[in-house]
Amino acid sequence: MNPLPALNLLAQQGFPEPMTSPVLAHYLFVSAAMFVIGLIGFLTRRNLIIMFLCTELMFQAAGIALIAFSRYHLNHSGQTFVIFVLTVAAAEAAMALALVVLLFRKRESLSTEVWGEMKG
């Protein structure tokens, strides 16, 4: 006997079936937790590359929230916006990594503290 009544083992069939809001809340919790993990990583890590990886993590969390809302409202605009999130992430990765390589060539280090004099 299935102890949890609505636990369906197979993937949800078909887009038209509406999703209930508690199910949406599950996905939003995962998205929020992933965003916060990315944020903490951005604040604590001192390696430039890892900091950019953490921003990608936050993008990813936003993407999950967008897709979950798109599924809830049965509207494809959320998925369309994930395409643009991917575009921005790709552009950001290209620029940021080019900058990181340049900075590394100047100081031979990836530490953020090395560039501390730029603050203020």
Add this chain to the structure above:
Amino acid sequence: MDLIINPYILYLGIALGAIGVCLALPRARVSPQAIGGILAAVAVGLILIGLGFRNQNHLPNLYFYVFSIVALGSALRVISHQRPVYAALYFILTILASSGLYLLLSAEFMAFALIIIYAGAILITYLFVIMLATQAPSEEDMDRLADYDAQSRDPVFATIVGFILLAALTTMLFRGSPSLARVQPQTGDALLAELPRRVENELRKADLWLEGDRFATAADGSPLIDSAHRTVSVVRRGEVVAIDMPEALHIRNVEALAFNLLNEHPGTIEIAGILLLMAMLGAVVLSRRQVQFDEDMKARQARKLAEAFAREGSAAR
């Protein structure tokens, strides 16, 4: 208003998660990373079980739990692993798990696009840069970590700030989500009315479309395609006939997504194109200095060669 989870469980879970993440962050001396990871996993489990317990009739798919735990666990490993290469590899795992979540949310196209673009392109760039921009370790201490990788900056403070944000976010989400507008069930094929050529092709394939047929049109000129009753009205030899749609005729995720993209957000595509162009130009400009140097070298070399030739020529004469 009520939360959709027992608030004690929620805040206990968030506090446990904060302690876990704080312990898992890298430290200079021996750090209890494993204990931190276990605590964070217990916290996520606690919150998910708490959520499921209150809403036993509205549980997500079982695979949701698998994918979300893999995604969050490897996300924690991205920020807690001391070696950047492993952090990037764990990020790939996060991407795979969240594309699994996309699949559960019936966004098939985006799930595979995510794997292709993120895991296939962006992460490979990251790996290249990690390999380009690390000092070669000396022979005797291969395992030595750079100081900035081994230690994190203010882990306690950052974790507290982050988890206060998480507490605020989850309180808001769990309080607000029941009041979201209930969505009426609709047939996903409503889009078929906008795509008469697609319907026609499918009818032709099923041999339901005879030569000389055309769609019967409503007063405003739109074709009469009734996706709710799955019938199409066709003018055949002067009479209007209703044809049942073939079973195979459904709007797929890619079609709906493409229709939405081109129909409702055409300007955004242009902006995305300009953004990508600018990023490409920027990357070229940033990495150009090295090339310029080479050009100078080449010019100097060419001048030297030309002078040598001229000298030889004058000597021969």
